[in-house]
Amino acid sequence: MKTVLGQTVIRVLILGFLPVTSIGAHSESLIGTQTAPDPALTHPDTGHAMSRTAGLSGLTEPLAKRGIDVALGSTNIYQTNIRNGLDTHGRSGRFSGSYDVEIAADLQALAGLKGLSLFVHAEGGWPDTEGINESMVGSAFGVNADALGNRSIDVVEALVEWSLFRDRLTLTAGKVDTTCFFDTSEFANDETIQFLNGALVNNPTIPLPDYGLGVILSARLTDRWTVTAGAVDAEADGRETGFRTTFGGEDYFFYALETGLTTEWDSAGSPLTGNYRLGLWYDPQPKAHADRDQEHRDDVGLYVSVDQMLLWENDDPEDSQGLGLFARYGYADEKRNDVGGFWSVGLQYQGLLEGRDSDVFALGFAQGVFSDAASAVFTADHENVLELYYSAPIIPGLILSPSIQYLSRPGGNCAVDDALVVGLRVQAIF
Numbered sequence: 062m063k064t065v066l067g068q069t070v071i072r073v074l075i076l077g078f079l080p081v082t083s084i085g086a087h088s089e090s091l092i093g094t095q096t097a098p099d100p101a102l103t104h105p106d107t108g109h110a111m112s113r114t115a116g117l118s119g120l121t122e123p124l125a126k127r128g129i130d131v132a133l134g135s136t137n138i139y140q141t142n143i144r145n146g147l148d149t150h151g152r153s154g155r156f157s158g159s160y161d162v163e164i165a166a167d168l169q170a171l172a173g174l175k176g177l178s179l180f181v182h183a184e185g186g187w188p189d190t191e192g193i194n195e196s197m198v199g200s201a202f203g204v205n206a207d208a209l210g211n212r213s214i215d216v217v218e219a220l221v222e223w224s225l226f227r228d229r230l231t232l233t234a235g236k237v238d239t240t241c242f243f244d245t246s247e248f249a250n251d252e253t254i255q256f257l258n259g260a261l262v263n264n265p266t267i268p269l270p271d272y273g274l275g276v277i278l279s280a281r282l283t284d285r286w287t288v289t290a291g292a293v294d295a296e297a298d299g300r301e302t303g304f305r306t307t308f309g310g311e312d313y314f315f316y317a318l319e320t321g322l323t324t325e326w327d328s329a330g331s332p333l334t335g336n337y338r339l340g341l342w343y344d345p346q347p348k349a350h351a352d353r354d355q356e357h358r359d360d361v362g363l364y365v366s367v368d369q370m371l372l373w374e375n376d377d378p379e380d381s382q383g384l385g386l387f388a389r390y391g392y393a394d395e396k397r398n399d400v401g402g403f404w405s406v407g408l409q410y411q412g413l414l415e416g417r418d419s420d421v422f423a424l425g426f427a428q429g430v431f432s433d434a435a436s437a438v439f440t441a442d443h444e445n446v447l448e449l450y451y452s453a454p455i456i457p458g459l460i461l462s463p464s465i466q467y468l469s470r471p472g473g474n475c476a477v478d479d480a481l482v483v484g485l486r487v488q489a490i491f
């Protein structure tokens with residue numbers, strides 16, 4: 062079918078069957094209160110809010126009663142650079158979109174397998190060009206993290222989750238999305254409803270693998286303290302099954318360990334929730350920064366991710382209107398990486414305008430510091446990114462999000478003037 066921007070795009074979003082006490086990939090619904098454009102329900106894999114549209118007009122209701130959930134949606138994006146950068150007249154990549162199919166099954170309800178659930182996710186995208194970044198902007202981080210290029214449809218996640226000891230321990234195995242487990246954020250972690258610039262989606266100092274085979278173990282040690290450890294194929298290619306890169310040739314695995322603390326600050330209304338995460342990672346692959354041919358193995362780094370509610374508009378625990386803060390920091394070895402340091406900070410306010418309780422206004426700033434040893438390629442010390450977006454549900458299941466990005470020293474190139482990117486994202490959820 063034809064949709065907004067003249068392209069068929071289907072994105073499936075699970076409609077809330079997985080237990081909210083799950084950890085791992087579902088941790089964002091476990092720790093802290095999610096603030097997002099539509100408060101109707103949350104996606105159990107990412108914790109991001111979605112609007113329900115009667116389960117595809119009731120077609121999925123019989124499946125849901127048996128423990129299987131399916132939903133559909135679409136993400137379409139128009140972007141252009143209107144000032145400096147590499148080019149302001151190009152047309153390639155201005156329109157882009159992605160489509161996904163996700164199915165979740167409660168194996169306990171289906172087959173009596175206690176604590177087990179199954180999740181399968183397939184995605185595709187268009188067009189051939191992955192957005193406007195390479196041709197018009199030149200940012201090291203990318204101005205459209207949702208741009209996949211031309212991919213018909215690939216099974217990018219296929220995993221089993223096993224919850225044990227009253228959901229205190231969760232084991233996830235299969236083809237996984239590492240970004241659902243590590244370096245998460247309530248306010249800057251989803252390019253389909255939040256920021257579009259890659260630097261405000263994930264920390265660029267972390268060499269997070271593509272969708273790949275791996276094992277994740279998450280432990281909720283107390284009601285406020287979690288620890289997550291994982292090993293994922295470091296050479297993964299999301300378009301493949303994962304067996305070739307996992308078991309063929311060198312067996313390189315990306316390892317990560319993250320500890321998270323949930324806090325609650327007293328306020329006049331509901332408690333102000335916060336999530337504080339500290340992580341370490343290890344990547345054994347040979348690598349080098351852009352200026353060198355010599356490669357080094359055993360790359361290590363650390364990161365911090367924080368999100369904290371600062372204000373609730375009222376004391377209704379079901380109302381997510383209010384102001385939240387997020388911040389990130391990352392360090393990586395400059396001998397092995399182009400970006401050795403990174404930090405970001407931003408604010409999100411839901412319900413800023415009277416009568417628009419589900420609208421979200423957000424502003425984020427990020428800075429990536431380039432390796433001093435790669436000065437031949439990166440003539441500037443750093444690249445700065447400033448992004449602003451406003452997300453507004455128009456009707457149930459349809460969200461419009463205009464955005465503006467200002468990029469200083471794109472790609473760390475002193476010869477490229479600051480760029481100004483404007484865009485409009487249209488997300489439909491069925």
